[in-house]
Each structure stands twice: as C-alpha cells, then as structure tokens.
C-alpha cells in the first residue's frame with residue numbers, strides 16, 4: 001500500500017478528488033469511457049444512503065417497485081420538452097437477438113414515460129389515487145464530460161413517481177419530497193443545503209416546475225444534490241393518465257417525480273474531505289469506528305486482544321458499526337493512514353499501556369493531530385463513542401455551514417457580482433427573465449442554482465438588467 005499523499009486540496013481540487021475516490025477504494029474506472037465501477041466500500045456507503053432515504057419514503061406512504069430498463073423510443077417522443085431535453089443523451093438499442101428491431105428501444109435515462117404508461121392502465125378512479133411509488137435502479141445518460149460519482153454515463157439513484165387527483169396534492173408532494181432530501185442531507189450526511197425552485201431554463205425537461213437542494217462544495221462551486229419535480233399534467237396528458245372523479249367525470253392526473261443519485265457521494269467527498277482523504281459523516285459511514293490493537297510481541301498481543309474482544313462486543317451491542325483492524329504484517333501507522341484516507345470518523349487505539357490503565361485512546365478524523373485525541377475509560381466506552389459520533393456529525397455540519405455562509409455574498413452591483421461568483425455564491429435580486437439569465441451565464445459562467453424557498457420578502461432591482469425583481473436567486477458556478 002502506498003502512503004503517498006494526495007495532491008493538496010487547496011492547490012488542485014479536481015485531482016485531489018479523482019485520486020481520493022480511487023485511493024479510498026470508493027470507485028474505479030470502467031472499460032467503457034464514462035462508466036463507473038462502484039467498489040464495495042463505496043457501495044456500502046450508498047447502501048447506507050439508500051436506507052436513510054428509503055426509511056423516510058416509507059414513513060410518508062411510498063412503496064417500491066421495479067420498471068423495465070428498456071423503453072420504446074416512441075414513448076419519449078410523446079412529451080415534446082422531454083424528448084428535446086433527453087435526445088442528445090440517449091443510448092438507443094437497435095439490434096436484439098441478432099436482428100434489427102422494429103422499433104428502437106432506449107435505455108432509460110429516467111422513467112417518467114414507462115411509468116406513465118403503467119399508471120394509465122392502473123388508475124381508473126379517484127379511489128386509485130394517490131399512487132406513491134419509488135424505484136431504486138440505474139439509468140443511462142450519454143454524458144460527454146464525466147467524473148466518478150459526479151457525472152457518469154450510468155449512475156445509480158432512486159426515482160419516485162406519484163400521481164394525484166389535484167394540483168394542490170401533487171404540489172404538496174413535490175415540496176414534501178424536497179424537504180425529505182433536505183432533512184436527509186443535513187441530518188444524515190451533515191451537508192447543509194439550500195432548497196429552492198429552479199429557473200425555467202434549468203428545470204427538468206417536461207416539468208411544470210422543478211425544485212432542488214443545492215450545496216456548496218469545498219472549492220466553492222455548487223452541486224445540485226437532489227431534485228423534485230412538479231410535472232403538472234404534462235405527462236398525464238401525454239400518456240393519458242386519467243381518473244373518474246367523484247362526479248363521474250374524466251380528469252387528468254397530476255404527477256410528480258423526484259430523484260437523488262450516487263452524485264450525492266461526490267457531495268459528501270467534496271464537502272467534508274481534507275488533505276488526508278475522505279471524512280465520512282458518522283450516520284452514513286460504513287464503519288463508524290475502527291479499532292486498532294497495538295502490540296509489539298506475542299505477550300503484548302494476547303494482553304491487548306483480551307481487552308479488544310469485550311470492547312468490540314460492547315460497541316456492537318450499542319449499535320456502533322465497528323471494524324477491528326487486526327491485519328498482520330502492517331504497522332499501526334500504516335493502518336491509521338489507511339483509515340484516514342477512507343474517512344472513518346473515529347479511531348480507537350488499544351495498546352499495553354491502555355490495558356494497564358483501563359483506558360482506550362480515541363482519535364477523531366475531523367480533528368487531525370492532538371486536538372482530536374482523547375483517552376476514555378473502557379467502562380462506559382459505548383456511551384462515549386456514541387456521544388462523540390454525534391459530536392462529529394454536528395461539527396462537520398457546522399463547519400460546512402460556516403464555510404458556505406462565509407462564501408455567500410450579497411453584491412451591491414453587477415461589477416461586484418462578477419467578482420463574487422468567481423469564488424462563491426451570490427444571493428441577488430433577479431428579474432426572472434431567461435434572456436437576462438443567459439447573459440449572466442455567458443458573462444460570468446455562473447448559473448442560477450435555485451430561487452431559494454426562503455426569501456427575504458419585499459422587492460428589489462435585478463442585479464444584471466436593473467428591472468424590477470420580486471425574488472432573490474442563488475448564483476454560482478456549478479458541477
């Protein structure tokens with residue numbers, strides 16, 4: 001194992017990220033350009049993300065199902081904006097079983113169309129509504145510029161698809177799911193996010209309105225970390241999803257869709273990581289703590305291991321995800337380095353001196369060096385570890401929030417705006433006009449990330465064109 005350092009995060013953020021993903025063994029490159037192999041450690045992190053979300057989906061009445069990977073190409077053409085938006089990114093299957101197919105099939109880039117087709121068959125009456133289904137799957141979008149987790153040809157995600165009787169209900173669902181993403185990001189991933197509405201030009205192809213949670217990465221760029229779409233009746237009309245209302249009249253349904261992907265792993269890396277590697281939020285970390293026994297000879301070894309076993313059992317009973325690293329032929333220093341790279345939140349060391357004193361040494365991953373080190377009695381260790389994990393979560397969240405706040409500005413004029421979006425977010429009055437937005441993008445490379453739901457109220461003048469504005473938008477360069 002190489003103990004070579006990562007490129008400093010402050011000097012080459014992009015290369016720091018690429019090497020970290022490989023060296024922490026989260027993912028690897030695939031033979032097909034732009035595809036990704038998710039390694040067991042990365043997949044274990046994704047499984048914890050899945051569980052944290054799935055629990056919330058089920059608590060709000062959703063159920064899981066599975067829809068096909070292949071979709072008739074004609075389905076995508078039924079919704080005009082949808083096909084326009086997705087055509088350049090489609091992978092199309094034209095040959096099957098050795099023969100040319102009568103109708104080309106697309107590998108799903110998202111599943112609104114195939115699910116719309118199914119809902120049209122299943123929904124007959126207002127009694128069948130709402131339909132609240134989610135699926136965990138992978139989708140393919142033929143991206144040209146790719147980066148592990150952030151943008152890959154195939155990525156893993158969940159897509160929720162719901163159908164409702166009224167717009168009031170579908171809108172409430174859209175906002176509810178956005179808030180579930182916010183809650184997950186903040187309380188499980190320790191990633192502070194700004195929930196808001198997408199501008200017309202940034203919305204999902206085929207949606208009435210799109211909403212997102214936006215996070216600031218360690219290089220002050222934005223990452224869209226989850227989206228929730230109010231699809232209005234666009235897909236219900238395209239796929240004829242109708243129901244008989246209480247007055248026995250045919251009505252089109254109102255639908256939503258919402259998704260969060262393996263891209264979120266990129267957010268976790270870029271928000272929390274440091275020059276030593278990954279720092280995982282304790283609630284999602286595959287291993288919340290790693291226990292490294294320290295011994296120089298067989299006598300010390302048996303003395304130390306006599307304490308390791310009861311400590312391991314006590315932590316397991318307390319629900320701590322623990323890995324005991326008793327690999328032979330590897331120095332404790334090499335093990336520390338390895339687990340720091342992989343971002344395990346807490347390291348527990350037990351050596352002969354600790355055995356004598358009835359202590360263990362704890363080292364926090366988020367506070368390198370002496371600052372993060374403490375000694376606690378073996379008795380009561382599970383409580384101390386649980387508390388420290390909660391503290392690490394809180395401190396990761398606070399640090400990320402302070403960083404975002406320190407790098408979010410309210411520029412006085414467009415000259416200042418251009419400066420601040422070079423290196424952070426601008427929260428500015430904006431007229432809402434697409435032409436104005438396109439000019440800002442052209443001149444600064446910054447885009448509207450979202451129009452935050454939390455608005456100051458009142459009115460102002462657009463930061464770019466000076467026209468009247470009733471809302472402030474968040475601008476920044478984005479991944």
Ligand SMILES: [Zn+2]
Pocket residue numbers: 430431432433436437462463464465466467
């Ligand atoms: Zn304007």
